[in-house]
Amino acid sequence: AQSVSQHNHHVILSEAASLELGCNYSYGGTVNLFWYVQYPGQHLQLLLKYFSGDPLVKGIKGFEAEFIKSKFSFNLRKPSVQWSDTAEYFCAVTYSGNTPLVFGKGTRLSVIA
Amino acid sequence: KAGVTQTPRYLIKTRGQQVTLSCSPISGHRSVSWYQQTPGQGLQFLFEYFSETQRNKGNFPGRFSGRQFSNSRSEMNVSTLELGDSALYLCASREGTSAQETQYFGPGTRLLVL
Numbered sequence: 001a002q003s004v005s006q007h008n009h010h011v012i013l014s015e016a017a018s019l020e021l022g023c024n025y026s027y028g029g030t031v032n033l034f035w036y037v038q039y040p041g042q043h044l045q046l047l048l049k050y051f052s053g054d055p056l057v058k059g060i061k062g063f064e065a066e067f068i069k070s071k072f073s074f075n076l077r078k079p080s081v082q083w084s085d086t087a088e089y090f091c092a093v094t095y096s097g098n099t100p101l102v103f104g105k106g107t108r109l110s111v112i113a
Numbered sequence: 114k115a116g117v118t119q120t121p122r123y124l125i126k127t128r129g130q131q132v133t134l135s136c137s138p139i140s141g142h143r144s145v146s147w148y149q150q151t152p153g154q155g156l157q158f159l160f161e162y163f164s165e166t167q168r169n170k171g172n173f174p175g176r177f178s179g180r181q182f183s184n185s186r187s188e189m190n191v192s193t194l195e196l197g198d199s200a201l202y203l204c205a206s207r208e209g210t211s212a213q214e215t216q217y218f219g220p221g222t223r224l225l226v227l
Contacts, residue, residue, distance in 0.1 A: 034215075042220075043220050049213075094212035098212050099169070101146070101148075102158070104155065
């Protein structure tokens with residue numbers, strides 16, 4: 001079955017620290033990759049997505065992610081986190097042929113002052 | 114445009130009862146998907162509807178069902194509720210059915226089964 005693994009369950013960082021959240025997906029052919037964020041009490045919203053082309057994609061709020069096909073990975077990065085980045089982050093994938101979104105179990109990020 | 118709306122936002126039921134949740138997609142969006150979110154299992158896909166037809170179904174028992182109306186609004190029903198059905202139920206909409214389309218999520222309905 002298609003699956004997405006997010007290695008870190010809970011990450012705690014100080015403000016201004018750099019962030020990298022891991023995401024690996026199971027092989028299934030052509031993939032479309034997404035990172036969603038869920039701020040406390042808010043809707044899931046899209047941070048960024050990758051379909052094709054430049055494997056380094058930039059999203060909102062200074063986030064970026066790099067698609068590494070050989071490693072089946074799509075890690076999320078931010079050079080300097082802020083307290084307002086405290087949220088839960090979900091990696092998700094769809095495959096060609098209109099498969100539904102498959103989500104990882106999420107990584108909770110806590111940013112402390 | 115207004116976002117995806119879900120009603121009710123909170124619901125408390127007892128075991129054995131049934132429940133119906135409603136989702137109104139973004140105007141112009143014809144695809145609606147439903148997800149169950151729990152702390153242990155994360156976000157799991159329930160089903161997707163497009164133009165009143167179910168296009169995809171996740172690995173959930175037949176107690177979970179859904180439908181879509183001609184105005185693209187969707188409902189999901191859970192019959193014979195079990196304690197394990199307590200979860201946040203999320204609805205997402207998109208314009209069509211391309212795997213590259215962004216899905217836009219609603220705020221969810223939090224269901225507690227006692």
